[in-house]
Amino acid sequence: MKAIVANKFGTADVLQLREVAKPTPKANEILVKVVATTVSAGDIRMRSLNVPLVFWLPARLTLGFTKPKNPIYGMELAGEVAAVGAAVTRFRLGDAVFASTLAQKFGAYAEYKCLPEDGLVLTKPHNMSYEEAAAVPIGGPTALRLLRKGNIQRGQKVLIYGASGSVGTFAVQLARHLGAEVTGVCSTANVALVQSLGADRVIDYTQADFSTRLERYDAILDTVGKFPKSLVSPALAPNGRFESIAKLNTKQSVEELSFIKELIEAGAIRAVIDRRYPLAQATEAHRYVEAGHKKGNVILNVV
Secondary structure (H helix, E strand, O other), X not given: OEEEEEOOXXXXXXXXXXXXXXXXXXXXXXXXXXXXXXXXXXXXXXXXXXXXXXXXXXXXXXXXOOOOOOOOOOOEEEEEEEEEOOOOOOOOOOOEEEEEOHHHOOOOOEOEEEEEOOOOEEEOOOOOOHHHHHOOOOHHHHHHHHHHHOOOOOOOEEEEEOOOOHHHHHHHHHXXXXXXXXXXXXXXXXXXXXXXOOOOEEEEOOOOOHHHOOOOEEEEEEOOOOOOHHHHHHHEEEEEEEEEHHHOOOOOOHHHHHHHHHHHHOOOXXXXXXXXXXXXXXXXXXXXXXXXXXXXXXXXXXX
């Protein structure tokens, strides 16, 4: 099968389209024919190993010292069940599914991927394309976890920094769904997008610093991991909460993904797609995401 392989760490040029062995599902696994996956900031960090010095050793232990332990990146996917193991009961041949591969050594930049049937995999939302569904399994549940940690309640004033990113676009919609009064922070080019997602107000960070304004918020959610609490404290109301993706537990759950799927099928939230690339152009897709200007999600079409 075809896959994008990185045999060393470095720039986007380390990504190569190669023929690799097609996996065979174990008794409790399904084999997914991947239709679409994404290029995320997490993929960029893994490929480049561009992490703060304090995380250098943990990153090397997890990802590899001299070369990647798992040379096929890709943290989420959508596709079709192409084979099922003998013990599988939840899925059938031909089922359309979407999944996170974080706990499965990544691997979505390939034509096929094996996943345990009790893993973070569900049937695809019926009202989404494969491209849209591929953009959900990381950003949607992460945004939900961030809002839950912030204990967002109806009527609260909530500010979301990084409102136009893959996590931020979901966070804005989820906060509105919960009944919060939402202020999004983004660049000039993304103001209209964030407004279209339901933000009550949008602050263009190139024109104004939200932390120096008179407005006070019940919760500030940093979906980028850029700010320490000390910098945003002046913008918090008394007893206000500050939560950052940088300090979020990365452990995922099927419940979170199921909750997001229900909201998608109810028409309450949607995935935002910026650009689409064929699998063979993974290098170009990585360069675009690494530049830091993407809106929502960047898709790699495998089929």
